Amino acid sequence: MSADPQANRLLKGAAFAVLAFLVLPSLIVVPISFGDTHEMVFPPPSLSLDLYRQYFGDPQWLAATWLSVRVAIWTTLISLLLGIPAAYGLVRGRFPGKRLVAMFLLSPIMVPSVVIALGLYIYFVRIGLSHGELRLVLGLTVVTMPFVIVTATAGLQNVDPNLEKAATVMGAGPFTVLFRVTLPLLKPAIVGGSLFAFLMSFDEVVIAWFITRAGYETLPIKMFSSIQWEISPVLAAVSSLLMLFSVVVCVLVVVTRRNEPQQ
Amino acid sequence: MVKVQLNDVEKRYGPTVALAPTNLSVTEGEFLTLLGPSGSGKTTLLNIVSGMTEPTGGEVWIDGVDVTNVPSAKRGLGMVFQSYALMPHMTIFQNIAFPLQIRGLPREEIRRKVEDVLELVQLPHVAGRKPKELSGGQQQRIALARCIVYDPSIILMDEPLGALDKKLREQMQLEIKRLQVQLGITMLYVTHDQEEAMTMSDRIILMNNGSAEQIGTPNELYFQPNSSFVADFIGQSNLLDATVAGEDRVRLVNGEIITVRHDAPLSHGQSVKVLLRPEVLHLREIDAGGNRLDATIRGSVISGSTVKHFLELDGGTSVLVEELSNGTNAAPAPGDRVTISWSVGQARVLPA
Known part of the structure; x- marks a missing residue:
C-alpha cells in the first residue's frame, strides 16, 4: 500500500465512486417506496407507508411471493441433495473424464439463460409435464445446482481426507463418517451454498417466465409484467423488500463463515 | 503372541513395484519401526496393514484372523497421522469419546475412560478445548490418547512427529516410548528419521526400493549391518x-x-x-x-x-x-x- 496520503485519498475516492455506481441505482427505489401511490418519482413529494400497505393487502402480490418462496425452498433442497454428492465425487473420486464431468455439471452457469429456458420449455412440452409449480422447481434447479456444487467443492477441498480416514480406522462406518465428520465440517459451505441457491431461484426471471404456466406467477414474473402493463409504484416497495431480504441473506452468509473454525 | 502377521504381501501399480513380497510378524507389546527413505515402501506397507491400500498379493493377519479382505473400519486398529487428524469441529473430550461412541459404550463409562486417558497423557485440563487451541505436541498426544482409549490390537503411527521441531520431537519420542512400555502397546511406527527409529524401537525394518533391506534390533542394524545401504543409512x-x-x-x-x-x-x-x-x-x-x-x-x-x-x-x-x-x-x-x-x-x- 502506498504511504502517500494524497494517493491514499485518491484511491479511497475511486473506491467510493465504484461503490456508488454499483449500489445507487438499487438504492434509489428505497425513498420512492415511501412515496405515494400514484406515480414513481424521485424525490417522493410526500412520505408514507401506503405502497407497503398496498403490497401486503394485495392477494395477488402475496400469492406470487408465496409461490416464489415455495419454489425456492424446493429448488434449494433438491440442489443440495444432488449437488453435495456430486461435489463429493468430483473432489474425492478418481475416475477418467472427471474434468469433463465437472464442466458439464457447471455448464448451466455459462450457457445463456434464454437458451436453457427455451430448451426446458421445449423439453417440458415434449414430455408433457404440465404441473406449473413442478416445472418451475425442476427448471430453476438446473441453474441453482451448479452454485451448490461450486461452494460444496470448495468446502470439501478444505476438509483433510485424513479426518475421514482416521474416523474409518477407528471403526466408523461410511454413514457415521458422513454425518459426524464430513457434513459437520462442510456446514459453512452448505449454508452458504443453499442461501445462494435460494436467492438465485427466488430472483430468476428469464427461465421462470419461459416455463411457467398461467396462474403460476412468481414474484419476479409478477414484477416484470406489472412493469410492462401498469408501472405500478408498488414495485418500489416490493423491490425494497427484496433488497432487504438479499442483504439479510448476505449478512447471514458472512456471519456463518466467520463463526466456523478455519482448518 | 503374534499380533500382526504379513505373508508375502506385495503391492504393484502396473509394472511398478511399490512393495516386493514381504513377510513380517509383530509380537504383542513390540515397538516395530518401518524405517527408510521416501519411496521405499514403508508407508505402502503401513497402509496395507491399516486396510487403506489393498495388496495385490499375500495375506494380512491380525490377532490370528485373516483380514486381507476386511475393511479398515472392522480391523480394530488405531492410527496416528502426521497431521494429527483430530476433528476440528469437536472438543478434545468429544474427539477422544468418538471411537468409544462408535463402539456403543455407555455414557458414564465413556466419561471415565476419556478422563483416565487424558490423565495418562498428562493433559487433563484441555478436555473442553478445540484441537486448534492446542500446540502441535499436545495435539499429537491427544491423537495418541484417542487410540489408547479404545485399546486397539495395534497402533499404527505414520511419521507422527514429522511436523514438530527437533527439541519437541525428542521429548515426544520419550513420551510415546514411555506410554508404549507402560501400557504394553503393540506399535507399528513409520519414520524416515534413523535417530528416531533407534531411540524408540525394539526392532527396525529398514526398507529400500520397496523391500525390507534388513530386520533387526537397533543394535544389530548399527553394529551388524548386512549391506552398505544399511551401514550408510543408520548412523x-x-x-x-x-x-x-x-x-x-x-x-x-x-x-x-x-x-x-x-x-x-x-x-x-x-x-x-x-x-x-x-x-x-x-x-x-x-x-x-x-x-x-x-x-x-x-x-x-x-x-x-x-x-x-x-x-x-x-x-x-x-x-x-x-x-x-x-x-x-x-x-x-x-x-x-x-x-x-x-x-x-x-x-x-x-x-x-
Whole structure:
C-alpha cells in the first residue's frame, strides 16, 4: 500500500465512486417506496407507508411471493441433495473424464439463460409435464445446482481426507463418517451454498417466465409484467423488500463463515 | 503372541513395484519401526496393514484372523497421522469419546475412560478445548490418547512427529516410548528419521526400493549391518572399497592390508566394502593388535560434545573420525600427518 496520503485519498475516492455506481441505482427505489401511490418519482413529494400497505393487502402480490418462496425452498433442497454428492465425487473420486464431468455439471452457469429456458420449455412440452409449480422447481434447479456444487467443492477441498480416514480406522462406518465428520465440517459451505441457491431461484426471471404456466406467477414474473402493463409504484416497495431480504441473506452468509473454525 | 502377521504381501501399480513380497510378524507389546527413505515402501506397507491400500498379493493377519479382505473400519486398529487428524469441529473430550461412541459404550463409562486417558497423557485440563487451541505436541498426544482409549490390537503411527521441531520431537519420542512400555502397546511406527527409529524401537525394518533391506534390533542394524545401504543409512559411516586378500584380511585401494571381521565366507580377490564407524577410530595409535593407517588432516569441526576430523588416507580416500571432545583434544592443523587406529574386530566387511 502506498504511504502517500494524497494517493491514499485518491484511491479511497475511486473506491467510493465504484461503490456508488454499483449500489445507487438499487438504492434509489428505497425513498420512492415511501412515496405515494400514484406515480414513481424521485424525490417522493410526500412520505408514507401506503405502497407497503398496498403490497401486503394485495392477494395477488402475496400469492406470487408465496409461490416464489415455495419454489425456492424446493429448488434449494433438491440442489443440495444432488449437488453435495456430486461435489463429493468430483473432489474425492478418481475416475477418467472427471474434468469433463465437472464442466458439464457447471455448464448451466455459462450457457445463456434464454437458451436453457427455451430448451426446458421445449423439453417440458415434449414430455408433457404440465404441473406449473413442478416445472418451475425442476427448471430453476438446473441453474441453482451448479452454485451448490461450486461452494460444496470448495468446502470439501478444505476438509483433510485424513479426518475421514482416521474416523474409518477407528471403526466408523461410511454413514457415521458422513454425518459426524464430513457434513459437520462442510456446514459453512452448505449454508452458504443453499442461501445462494435460494436467492438465485427466488430472483430468476428469464427461465421462470419461459416455463411457467398461467396462474403460476412468481414474484419476479409478477414484477416484470406489472412493469410492462401498469408501472405500478408498488414495485418500489416490493423491490425494497427484496433488497432487504438479499442483504439479510448476505449478512447471514458472512456471519456463518466467520463463526466456523478455519482448518 | 503374534499380533500382526504379513505373508508375502506385495503391492504393484502396473509394472511398478511399490512393495516386493514381504513377510513380517509383530509380537504383542513390540515397538516395530518401518524405517527408510521416501519411496521405499514403508508407508505402502503401513497402509496395507491399516486396510487403506489393498495388496495385490499375500495375506494380512491380525490377532490370528485373516483380514486381507476386511475393511479398515472392522480391523480394530488405531492410527496416528502426521497431521494429527483430530476433528476440528469437536472438543478434545468429544474427539477422544468418538471411537468409544462408535463402539456403543455407555455414557458414564465413556466419561471415565476419556478422563483416565487424558490423565495418562498428562493433559487433563484441555478436555473442553478445540484441537486448534492446542500446540502441535499436545495435539499429537491427544491423537495418541484417542487410540489408547479404545485399546486397539495395534497402533499404527505414520511419521507422527514429522511436523514438530527437533527439541519437541525428542521429548515426544520419550513420551510415546514411555506410554508404549507402560501400557504394553503393540506399535507399528513409520519414520524416515534413523535417530528416531533407534531411540524408540525394539526392532527396525529398514526398507529400500520397496523391500525390507534388513530386520533387526537397533543394535544389530548399527553394529551388524548386512549391506552398505544399511551401514550408510543408520548412523555415520566410512565405507572403504577393498578386495579380499586372505582369510580375514583385505587390501584397500591404496595397497594397505587390514584385518577385518565377517559373517559370510570370503573368497580371494572378491570386491568388498569395509565399514569403519567414525567413533571407533582414534587419532592416535592404540594397542599393538590394532589396525592402523596413515592419513592427512584436512579439517576439524567441534560440534559440542564431539570433534569431527576430516582426513584423507594416503591414496585419496576420505575418512571421518569422531572423538569425544574434552576441551584438551590436541587440535591438529590441516595438513598434519596422523595415524588412525582401531581395535581388531571393529572393521566390518560388507558386500560391495
